[in-house]
Amino acid sequence: MPFLSSELALRELILLSIAFVLCSVVGLERSIHQKNAGYRTHVLVGMGACGLTLVSWYGFGAGIAGHGAGIDPTRIAAQIVSGIGFLGGGVIFKGRNFVRGLTTAATIWITAAIGMSVGSGLVVLGAMLTVAHLLTIFIVGPLIRKIPPADRRREMTIVYEDGQGVLRKILGAATDQGFAAEVRSTRRLPRKDRDLISMELRFFGNQPLRELVVPMSEIPGVDRVLLHGVAEDEDDDDETSA
Template sequence: MGQIDWTLFGSEALYVLASAVLCGSVGLERQIHHKNAGVRTHALVGMGACLFTIVGMYPLLNAAHPITWDAMRVAAQVVSGIGFLGAGVIFVNRDSVRGMTTAAGIWLSAAVGMSCGAGLLLLALVTTVLYLIIVLGVGPLVRRLPGSDRRMLVRICYEDQLGVLRRVLTASTEMGFQSSVISTRQRRESDPPSVEVVVRFSGGLPLRDLVAELSEIKGVQSAVIFEDSHDSDE
């Protein structure tokens, strides 16, 4: 059992604490937006990356244990391992991919944790602040820019008499969309009987993200984006 180097313990504990706080801040933003990975996941990823980095550098920092060690090997393995963890929060639904920002946040948390482990606390702090600025500030600004989604409609087919349309409109409102029903049509030839409704959604996230969410609602048979042929900029 190795001896504790108390001259290094204080700074190492500070590095782990800093990684928990900074990466937890990244996770807090994800949790506020009801994503799969929240404060606990990001904080644990950051602390683990920080500790791996400290362990990889420890023989170089502790003169009592002059072991030849390539600290970059440990860092490289952390990066590789985080890739598998990030892949676990990415979901593919038809032609829509969800979870990319959360996966990138986990990847960034590992980098912040490694920076803390290497003693680069100021760099880790600046990176965390930039993440929050980009996600909370730039993201909503980009979504306000004119895009092709405003010319698109969504055709939703759902089972009749189950209150599905109410759940669809509620879910879209919770995601920040405003909705306007363009047309409805009974499909009594289908079994079970269903309804086809065309809706225009505006605001919020990209329309494909909304469609992916609506497709998961019980009773929704299909949700398809198509271009409004009557909408023209001219």
Template sequence: MNLASSSTGTELLLLLFAFVLSMVIGVERQIRQKSAGVRTHTLVGTGAAVFTLISAFGFPSVLFGTDVNVDPSRIAAQIVSGVGFLGAGVIFMHRDMVRGLTTAATIWMTAAVGMACGAGMPVLAVAATALHLITVGPLARLTKYLPSPDRRKLITVRYVDGAGVLRAILATATSMGFEASVLRTEVHREDGRQQVRASMRFTGRTPLQSLVIALDDLEGVTGVQLADDDYD
């Protein structure tokens, strides 16, 4: 698709393409209740398309008849860098667990879709959107059946003794689809309270990082640590 002599109507059509495709990606993120949803992804994709359209078609008319050359790829490179900072805003750490990487990558992907639309390549933008939906949909479900390094991990939980915390731990794990087995417990005093240190093995399809964060938020739990499984 050659847009060297693109009309305003064509530019608006490309912008609409970017808006719709970015919104589709945002709806998928919203349904999965991620930190960045429809509005964020729609704005990122549409904004990237606007910047790309400006860089590709905005300056030649202004510089017509001059000897100044414009490199449209310079703005495209700045879009990639700018969106990288935006994506970093949805990544956070909780203890030694990192969350938000997939959402950050999705924001980056949405910007790429918007840039493809702005550059006059709607077919590529549609293909990229379809591949994104495949990656976070069927492919994500397929990876649940692949061998996971989590199967070689143990969770060590420290909690206050005699307060019913162990029941809450097991109930939380069960509600998240895990099967739990307690391998070893040690009782000790810490901060003037009797506490239990339990080494536990959890098996399930959900990443253990999610369980670690959930257990750490339970009342009576004083510490959660993910470690290698040395009991086999």
């Protein structure tokens, strides 16, 4: 039978080996960044996608040429895409105000695409996907992170009750949201009913600073939150009272 020939077996072995090498590169990058879905996950996904594509093409395509009228060899490849969607969703973690794992989920998609490309014989495409991934992660991504955010000059004033441990909660909430905080100044506000502290802070992070307004205002003991020191393209203040 033609699909049991040594020539075809050698071709399958070469394609699987190429998929292993290319997916290993992607997996190593994830492992270097200490992601939960690391080397093994990406290599297995890529090898599986490559193997299923080979089955789809040679097992149900070329292998049944002239015998399987009405059989579509692309169905297995289509199911790979659906299956990888569920796997990628498993590495995404969504908190109240943030989402993590999107890059890792995207790399799983890329790994599957690399495996499918190589399994289909499109080795150059698989290699280009691998190179594009590395360029995005190691070169383009870091360059983009160096671009100052639009609200880089903004500061936040938080008025909170003194003696309630609120400051510790504020700094903890900022850290959970991926921000580093710098306390610029503090002053006590004269009140008869309670002791209030007005604190000026500057936050540093990759997300828009306005995303911190609601989480900060929801902290027990916070009286109000004021975002000010507007950037060049903004001319109004955002204020939220707890």
